[in-house]
Amino acid sequence: MSITRHEPGPILSLAVEHGDTVYLAGIVAKNLKNDVKGQTEEVLTEIDRLLAKAGSSKSKLLSATIWVTDIRSRAPMNEIWTKWVDPKNRPVRACVEAKLADPACLVEIMVVAAKG
Amino acid sequence: MSITRHEPGPILSLAVEHGDTVYLAGIVAKNLKNDVKGQTEEVLTEIDRLLAKAGSSKSKLLSATIWVTDIRSRAPMNEIWTKWVDPKNRPVRACVEAKLADPACLVEIMVVAAKG
Amino acid sequence: MSITRHEPGPILSLAVEHGDTVYLAGIVAKNLKNDVKGQTEEVLTEIDRLLAKAGSSKSKLLSATIWVTDIRSRAPMNEIWTKWVDPKNRPVRACVEAKLADPACLVEIMVVAAKG
Numbered sequence: 041m042s043i044t045r046h047e048p049g050p051i052l053s054l055a056v057e058h059g060d061t062v063y064l065a066g067i068v069a070k071n072l073k074n075d076v077k078g079q080t081e082e083v084l085t086e087i088d089r090l091l092a093k094a095g096s097s098k099s100k101l102l103s104a105t106i107w108v109t110d111i112r113s114r115a116p117m118n119e120i121w122t123k124w125v126d127p128k129n130r131p132v133r134a135c136v137e138a139k140l141a142d143p144a145c146l147v148e149i150m151v152v153a154a155k156g
Numbered sequence: 157m158s159i160t161r162h163e164p165g166p167i168l169s170l171a172v173e174h175g176d177t178v179y180l181a182g183i184v185a186k187n188l189k190n191d192v193k194g195q196t197e198e199v200l201t202e203i204d205r206l207l208a209k210a211g212s213s214k215s216k217l218l219s220a221t222i223w224v225t226d227i228r229s230r231a232p233m234n235e236i237w238t239k240w241v242d243p244k245n246r247p248v249r250a251c252v253e254a255k256l257a258d259p260a261c262l263v264e265i266m267v268v269a270a271k272g
Numbered sequence: 273m274s275i276t277r278h279e280p281g282p283i284l285s286l287a288v289e290h291g292d293t294v295y296l297a298g299i300v301a302k303n304l305k306n307d308v309k310g311q312t313e314e315v316l317t318e319i320d321r322l323l324a325k326a327g328s329s330k331s332k333l334l335s336a337t338i339w340v341t342d343i344r345s346r347a348p349m350n351e352i353w354t355k356w357v358d359p360k361n362r363p364v365r366a367c368v369e370a371k372l373a374d375p376a377c378l379v380e381i382m383v384v385a386a387k388g
Contacts, residue, residue, distance in 0.1 A: 041386065041388075043334070043386055045361065051350060051353065051357070052363060052365035053363060056335065056364050058293070058334050059292060060174070060175060061174070061177075061293075063334050063335045063363070063364045063384070064364055065364035065366065066364075066365065066366025066367075066368075100159065102159070102174050102179050103179045103268075104168075105266075105366070107368050111255045111256070118167060122166055122167060125167070129161065130165070130167065130169045131168060132168055132170065132171065132172050132179045132180055132181035132182075132266070133181055133182065134181065134221070134223075134264060135257060136255065136256055136264065137254055137255035137256075138368035138369055139343045139368065139369035140368055140369075141343060141346055141367060150364070152179070152335075154157065154159055154174050176290070176291060177293075216275065218288050218290050218295050219288065220284075221382075227371045227373060230373055234283060237283065238282055238283060241283070245275075245277065246277065246280050246281070246283065247284060247285060247288060247295070248284055248286065248288050248295045248296055248297035248298075249283065249284035249297055250337070250339075250382045252298075252339050252371065252372055253370055253371035253372075270275055272273075
């Protein structure tokens with residue numbers, strides 16, 4: 041099975057295709073002045089962009105791992121998530137609390153999707 | 157490769173099949189009055205149920221990620237895990253500490269398995 | 273698709289092959305007197321060894337999840353990571369803070385790779 045890597049940086053690639061599976065890096069917002077809802081919106085927009093680049097889309101999501109820096113942010117994050125996710129194609133998911141690289145980052149989302 | 161989703165809710169599906177791979181959501185107990193051993197038993201019973209529904213079983217486990225809210229719970233959780241896991245077919249695993257959605261949840265387990 | 277398990281212990285296998293995909297357990301250092309850079313070097317050497325055993329290599333890395341016990345350790349861990357990772361074949365990655373099983377463990381790394 042072939043491997044295709046997208047948008048490599050010094051540490052990681054933002055997306056990797058392997059056969060029919062697409063792995064995305066853990067994505068955080070760049071505009072860190074936003075609250076967790078604004079950051080979640082930015083993260084999900086970036087995930088849409090990367091999935092499209094790798095030949096996938098949110099309707100092909102398989103799995104999502106979400107880290108929030110304060111577990112009480114789960115409810116507002118979920119408001120944005122629920123509006124975004126394809127209601128006929130929801131992935132499996134886990135959401136737990138963890139400190140992230142930048143203290144101003146409030147949410148990080150890492151997904152696996154199918155191609156095609 | 158086809159995608160089959162099981163038991164979708166407003167936020168996530170509890171299991172997703174993609175080709176020969178099955179992804180399960182992070183599973184927590186419902187009976188939150190139990191200690192970490194009781195919660196682990198309930199979680200593993202639910203994982204057995206979902207794997208069967210998706211055409212898999214614990215003998216086909218590939219990978220497990222376990223979050224405990226207190227890392228000292230790892231030992232009692234492992235007692236239950238070790239009794240449950242197929243001794244001829246143990247998956248890879250990571251177990252780390254994290255706060256979970258409900259403060260009464262003591263353990264969450266997310267697995268990937270093979271079909272067939 | 274066939275499943276091949278490597279180096280099973282009482283709780284987990286250190287590597288599992290499934291078709292063209294290789295899953296490695298969350299790896300920690302054994303020499304816990306080392307700082308996070310020394311521990312990261314030991315972890316990555318062990319990952320090299322396990323990938324080779326499972327018919328893969330770091331040039332086939334797809335995804336990495338990294339837990340550090342202090343998020344400020346991300347910078348020194350990244351120094352070692354960046355020297356180690358194949359500059360033409362970087363995986364996707366997430367790195368978050370979490371307490372690990374042994375308080376002296378400073379970093380744990382879990383990867384998924386392709387075979388071939």
